[in-house]
Amino acid sequence: MTDAEILHYITTDDRAEAEALYAGARAVREKHYGTDVYFRGLIEFTSYCKNNCFYCGIRRDNAETRRYRLSREQILECCRTGNALGFRTFVLQGGEDPYYTDEKMIGIIRAIRAEFPEHAITLSIGERSRESYEAFYEAGADRYLLRHETADEEHYRAMHPAEMKLSNRKECLYTLREIGFQVGAGFMVGTPFQTPECLLEDLRFLEDLDPHMVGIGPFIPASHTPFAGYPAGGEERTLRMVALTRLLLPRTLLPATTALGTLAGDGREKALLAGANVVMPNLSPVDVRKLYSLYDNKICTGDEAAECLRCMSLRIKATGFCPSMVRGDSRVAFPQIQTVPV
Numbered sequence: 001m002t003d004a005e006i007l008h009y010i011t012t013d014d015r016a017e018a019e020a021l022y023a024g025a026r027a028v029r030e031k032h033y034g035t036d037v038y039f040r041g042l043i044e045f046t047s048y049c050k051n052n053c054f055y056c057g058i059r060r061d062n063a064e065t066r067r068y069r070l071s072r073e074q075i076l077e078c079c080r081t082g083n084a085l086g087f088r089t090f091v092l093q094g095g096e097d098p099y100y101t102d103e104k105m106i107g108i109i110r111a112i113r114a115e116f117p118e119h120a121i122t123l124s125i126g127e128r129s130r131e132s133y134e135a136f137y138e139a140g141a142d143r144y145l146l147r148h149e150t151a152d153e154e155h156y157r158a159m160h161p162a163e164m165k166l167s168n169r170k171e172c173l174y175t176l177r178e179i180g181f182q183v184g185a186g187f188m189v190g191t192p193f194q195t196p197e198c199l200l201e202d203l204r205f206l207e208d209l210d211p212h213m214v215g216i217g218p219f220i221p222a223s224h225t226p227f228a229g230y231p232a233g234g235e236e237r238t239l240r241m242v243a244l245t246r247l248l249l250p251r252t253l254l255p256a257t258t259a260l261g262t263l264a265g266d267g268r269e270k271a272l273l274a275g276a277n278v279v280m281p282n283l284s285p286v287d288v289r290k291l292y293s294l295y296d297n298k299i300c301t302g303d304e305a306a307e308c309l310r311c312m313s314l315r316i317k318a319t320g321f322c323p324s325m326v327r328g329d330s331r332v333a334f335p336q337i338q339t340v341p342v
């Protein structure tokens with residue numbers, strides 16, 4: 001697609017064109033993944049963060065949010081609960097929390113790996129050194145999520161304090177990929193100061209990186225942050241970005257994000273219909289769920305993991321797709337595996 005075509009699809013108000021885009025994305029997804037929707041169990045293990053991103057509810061300077069950390073044993077308990085429910089991927093996500101030194105992380109990864117040799121272990125703990133990433137990989141982690149947030153330099157500077165650098169973030173993603181991780185990049189739609197050209201740049205960056213997964217969700221204002229007063233990103237534009245990403249990176253994994261489900265009641269279902277093929281229900285202990293508030297009014301914070309799983313499965317089936325508890329590796333990494341449509 002040319003730049004002009006992409007910008008047109010990002011901005012057009014023409015319903016028929018938008019529907020055609022979604023149908024095209026859906027067809028590409030079915031070609032590579034059938035109608036399966038993969039589940040990932042998300043464990044939000046620390047809400048401490050040393051970073052100060054202007055949009056994020058757990059940023060360092062937010063004194064109004066209560067912080068928590070899970071112990072290795074608590075994390076393992078979440079994994080056990082998830083495993084009993086059928087999950088075959090655990091995603092350990094947290095703020096950039098120096099408490100979890102490389103040594104501690106390695107201990108946690110090894111313990112999960114020892115108990116669950118077949119499961120995929122995904123990390124989402126931000127920017128670290130190549131040496132740290134290598135050690136995590138060595139310990140048994142197989143995937144790493146690190147959204148680039150925006151691929152545009154100027155836009156990145158408008159969303160982050162000066163000490164954070166887009167170049168380092170991009171570097172981390174290429175390094176992770178080189179080490180052998182299946183990597184997930186991604187960005188928010190509708191962050192303050194974002195233009196359609198920024199989104200075009202996101203797509204061009206993704207084409208170059210060729211990640212195994214791309215997380216795309218709307219910006220949703222978070223109280224007590226510099227961006228608290230800005231409007232949320234649009235549902236429609238988020239869906240356009242999901243569909244365009246599917247068309248440009250046919251084999252990538254695309255989650256129907258919780259943020260999109262928060263913005264609109266049927267947001268995740270619509271994302272599945274626009275090319276998404278992954279959902280990430282929460283396995284964090286219910287008593288800390290509300291505290292991991294990257295943005296306001298996050299859904300699914302009151303539900304037990306089993307409840308969330310049941311609800312998600314029903315939603316997926318009702319949308320015409322098939323909930324799947326396989327590991328769900330990316331076809332970017334394993335293009336030879338063909339799915340059998342259910």
Ligand code: 5AD
Nearest residue numbers: 055056147218219220222259294295
């Ligand atoms: N709205 C939507 N998404 C957000 N994230 C952080 N803050 C917000 C917000 N206010 C996203 C970022 C981050 C991911 C874990 O959550 O993209 O990478």
Ligand code: FES
Nearest residue numbers: 300303308311312
């Ligand atoms: Fe979590 Fe519905 S998906 S409660």
